Amino acid sequence: MAATPGGFSGKALRVDLSTGKISVQDTIDHYGDLLGGTGLGYRVLWEEVPAGTGPFDLANKLVFATGVLAGTGVPCNGRTAVTTIFPTCWPKPLVASGHMGGQFAAKLKYAGYDAVIIEGRAEHPVWLFIRDARVELRDARHLWGTGIRRTSLEISQEMGANCVVAAIGQAGEKLAPMAIVANSLSHSAGGVGGVMGSKNLKAVGVQGSGAVRIAGDKSxxxxxxxxxxxxxxxxxxxxxxxxxxxxxxxxxxxxxxxxxxxxxxxxxxxxxxxxxxxxxxxxxxxxxxxxxxxxxxxxxxxxxxxxxxxxxxxxxxxxxxxxxxxxxxxxxxxxxxxxxxxxxxxxxxxxxxxxxxxxxxxxxxxxxxxxxxxxxxxxxxxxxxxxxxxxxxxxxxxxxxxxxxxxxxxxxxxxxxxxxxxxxxxxxxxxxxxxxxxxxxxxxxxxxxxxxxxxxxxxxxxxxLYWKMGHPKHHANEDDGQCGVIINTQYNRDAQCHSHTNFVRNGLPLNVQKKLAAEIWGSPDSVDGVGDYTPMNVHKARRARWSLVRKELHDGLGLCNWMGPWVASPLKSRGYRGDDSLESKLCSLATGRKVDREELDRIGERIFTLHRALTIRDMGLLDMRTQHDQVPRWVFEDPSGAPPFSKGTIRMDQADIAKAMDLFYEIMGWDKATGAPTQEAYSRLGLTDVGKSLKAQKLVPGNPA
Amino acid sequence: MKHGDYLEIIRLAASAAGMEVTLSRRGFLLLSACAVASLSAFGLREALGGEAPLVILDNSKGMILADPSRCVGCQRCELACTEFNDGRAQPSQARIKIDRAMNFGPEGPTGGPAMQGTWGNGLVVQGVCRQCPHPVPCDTACPQDAIQADPKTGARVVDTERCVGCRLCQRACPWDMITFDEERQKASKCFLCHGKPKCVEACPAGALRFVPWRDITREGLPGGAAQSVLSAAKAKVCLECHAPAQKKPSAH
Structure with missing residues (x-):
């Protein structure tokens, strides 16, 4: 496999802990239409992990995947998505990702890999040694029982000072669903530590001396x-x-x-x-x-x-x-x-x-x-x-x-x-x-x-602040009214989306935000003041969709959704505008393949829709609307009884949220009654195979198979 | 000089510098200090001839000054160095060096109380080229005279046409600041980006500054820059200016 023109490393490591087999797989051919990150993770789970697999089952897989821009000088890259069947998801474990920053993403890219796919279970505790093309499973019995700090130090002594170590502590070893894996000591991905523990994988150490190439003109x-x-x-x-x-x-x-x-x-x-x-x-x-x-x-x-x-x-x-x-x-x-x-x-x-x-x-x-x-x-x-x-x-x-x-x-x-x-x-x-x-x-x-x-x-x-499925709210109605509520209904853990809050909480006065919002989402009404909400409209649904799509896109690119998107800026000279096409410009130059904003957003939507498909498949249910996309009761109440849409309350109105969900499903091209993507929605996004497979299981709205 | 002779010089100089064995920094410096004498004793000076030109480099006009207490360990300088100059993000090839001391400092993961770096006392000591004055260790070590002063900035730069990839400069640099491109088999080092260093521009914490070059070796603590590797060809020429060391007269 030759070096790619830029961005992608072009390779994923596949490590079967049961057999000790380590192989290298091309990523662009197989996962390129999903970029990397969560997209690559969801695809592995869709193709290789059967519905009903539990988080600590042998059949579960753990995918460390970074993205196209990780390892480059793009500000705010450095993210790795760790995707698996998530152990804290209740009542049934479903797909989700933990996200970590730190040095792991960049080092993995310099070592030559976009992702590491972990399968099976080792006979005894091991750690994965990755130094460029040299990849080995090493004995970790001496590390078992130690904390993340000692594990990272001992592996650094063995590998060299400039390695990065992603390790689990005692919580992960004991298969605690509430366990992290942390790289660079403090950069953690939640919920996935126990899955590593169940596979007897104590840590992954990475050293990389290679390059992430920039295909475009360097100036x-x-x-x-x-x-x-x-x-x-x-x-x-x-x-x-x-x-x-x-x-x-x-x-x-x-x-x-x-x-x-x-x-x-x-x-x-x-x-x-x-x-x-x-x-x-x-x-x-x-x-x-x-x-x-x-x-x-x-x-x-x-x-x-x-x-x-x-x-x-x-x-x-x-x-x-x-x-x-x-x-x-x-x-x-x-x-x-x-x-x-x-x-x-x-x-x-x-x-x-x-x-x-x-x-x-x-x-x-x-x-x-x-x-x-x-x-x-x-x-x-x-x-x-x-x-x-x-x-x-x-x-x-x-x-x-x-x-x-x-x-x-x-x-x-x-x-x-x-x-x-x-x-x-x-x-x-x-x-x-x-x-x-x-x-x-x-x-x-x-x-x-x-x-x-x-x-x-x-x-x-x-x-x-509990939301649903064992998890809390994460930037919901307290930040962003209906937009926040919609976003918080969509995931199987707390929503890891910040696209919306990074805009509404950017600190600019509302009139400036509205001016920018009109340019980006087609109407100033797509944004409300925090805690001063107005009834739902289609522009807010458009912004919710944009937020979710960009979140997945950022994960696929290795960018930080805790920072991006960058649609507002501190620059008065620009009228505080940022750039809604920034991701596509960066991606085009890095990879040498011209991609515009619309196409890149379509990839983000593809990733997001694949997450939806996996959730539908693993729940075995079509009716996402009532069985998955739930909103907790407290959202519709106010401690002092203030009515919805009065200034100072974050209370939402039930009928209005129902309308919000209608508008959101509609704008996604999903079925309003069930909240499930239609076959057309799958096909439009190049996920025809996914749609067909779900249709055979009667999990696509409309005419049953 | 024939190609074979060059190789021979490299081999001999490498041997004299103890490159076959792993040495501590101190051991290396001690040994290389003996290099001239050894070569002379073996009569190599005669064998190698004096035709290799010796260029005494003028002082550099500028250098990069790094403040470790401001460094935030983001590696944007390493990335700016390689991306904007070479079109690839590759800290291992950067001509400013952060990665190697970032986690644990120069002493490595000792776990001891003096451990630096993000996981020690937080301090990240940047590796920067000092643009050394004559005798420039990397240039002096180079049997090809491939390291020369940039006419504009005075930065010591590698002429990749001349570089044969022998790595002697890498061994000679007291600060371990020579980068070696394994792919192209060429040495590379900080060339001050023709007077507008990308790393300085890229630092988000103002930890790097581009300042006029000044020799502070006599202002600081004793034991500053040391002469390290001397190729055989250079060794002879040095004696034209530097008289053999005399025993110092007693102060009393």
């Missing part, structure tokens, strides 16, 4: 990359700063662009003061400090620097140094993570001395990162912590746990907000010890199946 490429940089905002593509600045027409206190001149990376040696032009492209890395965003101004003095994925100038993994924790808890004084990972420890507590942004809160975050990122424990977007609090404060833990076990947990410390209590609680869950560990490590579904707690007691309670 054109340079120009485009610089343009892309110029339209970047801060984390989540928030394009206005959180602080007033003489340089900026607007500011928005909710923005993640918190790097105000005068702030300091106080724990850098020597400390670094942010100076100069806030738009300077040689200062982009100072815009984002997620420790300060989530933990408040006090985190600045603990900031060592920003860290993050290969090639990304937005350093959303903030490295913080808190010397007090070394003495107080005997843990490393430095830690790094972003968003939910950063908040892991703090989120277990209802209250903490000094408040949720105080010193104790910071220490709870440090302890949480130390434990969770080593045990390899997942939080399910904060659901673990919300479940824990509800179970404890609602008296359910006292009722469900044996009295000895209950008494063995230091509840007084926990209630007092002592982060040290996490040293007792988290290992129980991560190592699946006792009833508490067994049940909570299964995720929310464990409560329903093991403790017979009815799902309604979660879906009626808005404080749980």
């Amino acid at each position: 054109e490429w340079e120009k485009l990359i610089k343009f892309h940089l110029s339209i970047l905002g801060g984390n989540n593509q928030q394009v206005v700063p959180s602080f007033p600045s003489p340089q900026s027409e607007y500011y928005n206190p909710r923005s993640r662009w918190v790097g105000e001149p005068g702030k300091r990376w106080g724990a850098a040696e020597p400390p670094i003061e942010i100076t100069g032009d806030i738009y300077d492209l040689n200062r982009i890395a100072y815009r984002t400090n997620n420790a300060a965003f989530f933990l408040g101004d006090g985190a600045w003095k603990h900031t060592v620097r920003g860290n993050g994925c290969t090639a990304c100038p937005i350093r959303c993994h903030t490295i913080i140094k808190v010397p007090a924790v070394a003495a107080r808890y005997g843990i490393r004084e430095m830690a790094q993570n972003t968003c939910a990972g950063l908040n892991f420890g703090r989120a277990f507590f209802r209250r903490l001395p000094g408040g949720m942004k105080g010193q104790t809160a910071l220490e709870a975050c440090m302890v949480g990162m130390h434990l969770a990122d080593d045990l390899g424990l997942w939080c399910n977007y904060g659901q673990l912590q919300r479940d824990f609090k509800k179970l404890y404060y609602g008296g359910l833990l006292r009722a469900k746990l044996g009295s000895d076990e209950y008494a063995s947990i230091p509840w007084d410390k926990y209630e007092a907000g002592d982060p040290a209590s996490l040293f007792d609680i988290l290992p129980r869950i991560g190592q699946r010890r006792g009833e508490l560990g067994q049940v909570l490590s299964q995720g929310t579904s464990g409560l329903f199946t093991q403790w017979s707690i009815p799902e309604e007691s979660w879906s009626l309670d808005r404080d749980t």
